[in-house]
Amino acid sequence: MPDTHDIAVRLAGVRLDRGGRAVLRDVSLEVPRGSVTAVLGPSGSGKSTLLAALTGELAPASGTVEVLGQAVPQRKRALLELRKGIGVLLQGNGLLTDLTAAENVALPLRAHTQLPDAVIDRLVRMKLHAVGLRAAADLFPRELSGGMARRVALARALALDPPLMIYDEPLTGLDPIASGVVMSLVRRLNQTLGLTSIVVTHHVHETLPVADHAVVIANGRIVFDGTPAELQATRDPLVRQFLDGEPDGPIAFDAVAREVAA
Amino acid sequence: MPFAAATRSLGAAGLFAFSVLRASKPTRDFLAELVREIYKIGARSLPIVAAGGAFVGLSVTLLGYRALETYGATSQVSTLLGLGLYRELGPVLTALLFVGRAGSSIAAELGLMRATDQITALGLMAIDPVAKAVAPRFWAAVICVPLLTAFFISLALCAGYLEAVHVIGIDAGSFWQAMKDSVDFVDDFCAAFLKAAVFGATAALVAAYVGYHAEPTIEGTSIATTRAVVNASLLVLMFNFVLSALWFR
Numbered sequence: 001m002p003d004t005h006d007i008a009v010r011l012a013g014v015r016l017d018r019g020g021r022a023v024l025r026d027v028s029l030e031v032p033r034g035s036v037t038a039v040l041g042p043s044g045s046g047k048s049t050l051l052a053a054l055t056g057e058l059a060p061a062s063g064t065v066e067v068l069g070q071a072v073p074q075r076k077r078a079l080l081e082l083r084k085g086i087g088v089l090l091q092g093n094g095l096l097t098d099l100t101a102a103e104n105v106a107l108p109l110r111a112h113t114q115l116p117d118a119v120i121d122r123l124v125r126m127k128l129h130a131v132g133l134r135a136a137a138d139l140f141p142r143e144l145s146g147g148m149a150r151r152v153a154l155a156r157a158l159a160l161d162p163p164l165m166i167y168d169e170p171l172t173g174l175d176p177i178a179s180g181v182v183m184s185l186v187r188r189l190n191q192t193l194g195l196t197s198i199v200v201t202h203h204v205h206e207t208l209p210v211a212d213h214a215v216v217i218a219n220g221r222i223v224f225d226g227t228p229a230e231l232q233a234t235r236d237p238l239v240r241q242f243l244d245g246e247p248d249g250p251i252a253f254d255a256v257a258r259e260v261a262a
Numbered sequence: 263m264p265f266a267a268a269t270r271s272l273g274a275a276g277l278f279a280f281s282v283l284r285a286s287k288p289t290r291d292f293l294a295e296l297v298r299e300i301y302k303i304g305a306r307s308l309p310i311v312a313a314g315g316a317f318v319g320l321s322v323t324l325l326g327y328r329a330l331e332t333y334g335a336t337s338q339v340s341t342l343l344g345l346g347l348y349r350e351l352g353p354v355l356t357a358l359l360f361v362g363r364a365g366s367s368i369a370a371e372l373g374l375m376r377a378t379d380q381i382t383a384l385g386l387m388a389i390d391p392v393a394k395a396v397a398p399r400f401w402a403a404v405i406c407v408p409l410l411t412a413f414f415i416s417l418a419l420c421a422g423y424l425e426a427v428h429v430i431g432i433d434a435g436s437f438w439q440a441m442k443d444s445v446d447f448v449d450d451f452c453a454a455f456l457k458a459a460v461f462g463a464t465a466a467l468v469a470a471y472v473g474y475h476a477e478p479t480i481e482g483t484s485i486a487t488t489r490a491v492v493n494a495s496l497l498v499l500m501f502n503f504v505l506s507a508l509w510f511r
Contacts, residue, residue: 055386083388094383096375108387110291156387 007066008033008164008196009054014063016049023049025220027063031213033163036190036197038207038228041217042242047200048091050217051168054198055088068164084112087157091169093149095141101128101152102137108159127155131185147178154185164196165189171203179206186210204243208232218242219250278392278471282400285393295398303364303399304406311410312417314359315352319418322346323425327432336432340441343422348450349510352415354502357461359414360407361494365469368399369490372473373483381474396474400466407462408455415454453509460505461498468494 009031016024023046031037041047052058053065056072056079065072067086073079095104105124109115115123128134131151141149150170157165167186171179187210190197201207208214208228216224216231216239224231224239234240241249286292326342375381375395384391419441426432445451469490476486 057382057385080388080390083386086386088383088386090379090383090386092379094379094386096380096383097378107389111387111389153383 006033007031008068009198010066012064014053014065015061016046016053016058017061018049018058022061023220024217027222029215029222029225031196031198033196034194035212036187036199036210037213037215038211039198039200039215039217040202040204040207040242042202045217046220047217048168051166051200054166055083055086084160085162085164087160087162087165089150089154089157089165089167089170091172093141093153095149095153095156097141100138100140101133101144104141104152105156105159107156112160123159127159128152130158130189131155146173147175147181150174150178150182151185154182158189161193165198167197167199167201169201170199171201171206179203183207183210216242275471278474279467281392282397282467282470285390286397286401287393292393292398295394296401299398299402300406303367303402304410307360307363307406307410308413310359310363311356311414314355315414315417316421318351318355319343319421320425322351322418323422327426327430337436338440339426339432340422340437341444343419344441344445345450347415347418348445348454350502350506352418353411353454353457353461354498356411356414356458357407357465357498358495360403360410360462361465361491361498364403365465365490365494366487368466368469369473370483370487372396372470373476373486376474376476377478377480377483396470399470400463403462403466404459407465408458411454411458449510457502457505460501464497464501465494468497
């Protein structure tokens, strides 16, 4: 069993509800420090709900959620402190549209540090350089392509050098080249900066090559937890249906049918 | 139950107002945002406020002249114009123009920030979205609406003067003297700016509240914008009656 200090995220017996309905039940999971963990599952399976529990946006109905060695607090001030150690790349990027790329990246630095402007400016250039967008510093989000905007959001999420990075559907809306760039960045940043990364996605084939650890969520629970190689080799019909993209199988396509089945 | 829902909404709006006040700290970032918002919602509202003020001044002067002519008291048209503008028309109409021009934009901007994950992103960066996105807009409105009201009244008086003196033929000296004799600095002039500040705060809070809590969709943003204009306009008119009833006894 890994040492507590080797675990970046730990969930034990967690149930997560939304709108009075259990979205995820009996979720237990450990994410080792320094790893890239892919949380996979079909749309609507509860991946983003799991992410909301990690960032403290959603309190578990039961069980415990620990992030970076501490239980996710409910009090606002303590929660904000914890979030300074978590970088989140949102599916919609969340770039402030009235700020340039550089100003967006500078936002957390200005909010949480007392660094002089010159130092912040230099740090911003370094972060943008790390994602290959130093030349786009003065562009507004509306002037960026989807892939560029995603990388600016990544630079912003990395601004405070958080030990834990969470990527929510980082490949949605990106072409294959941009997807490849983003996923190689995820791997490279994880190695060079010594991060722990959790990639929440349904893009199996682009994500597994860079992952150390894979988790599959379906039908309101974790149905697989292991290495990418084990995932590829599994014969579990539920997991196979998801990996092979089969329309028929244990994962119901229709939402009403799923509720009835539950 | 509509009563329970209304009470809940009122309570939530009160808590929201409290969170805006608590999040208002004069940091460098806040002041920079404030200046930007004053330009966006204040300076850019000047043309419609100027045009609105001029037309109201012309209408009230014409209406007043025709009514007072019956009693041979046309020299008092400036009294009617001055008192009407400072006590009621100036603050109320400026606030209504502000609601239409800037209140709708506050609601739409915050609604779109919600729909495009900007508010979520701020929270996840441990930055209070209310402090970053709402508080500067609120204080910009509190500062701008009194200034816009002054501008509206000035334009209305100038337009009224031009019409009364140069078109109708009222003596310029008696026009200004009658206004000076009737408009009181504290009761009328100060009341106008107090009302304007209250209306600015009301308009900004209503617009920010509905925009901030909009459903994160395009339709949600559209509904929030409409709701901001309707609710803020009605509240401005309601508060105007309450303040007038309390102030002008």
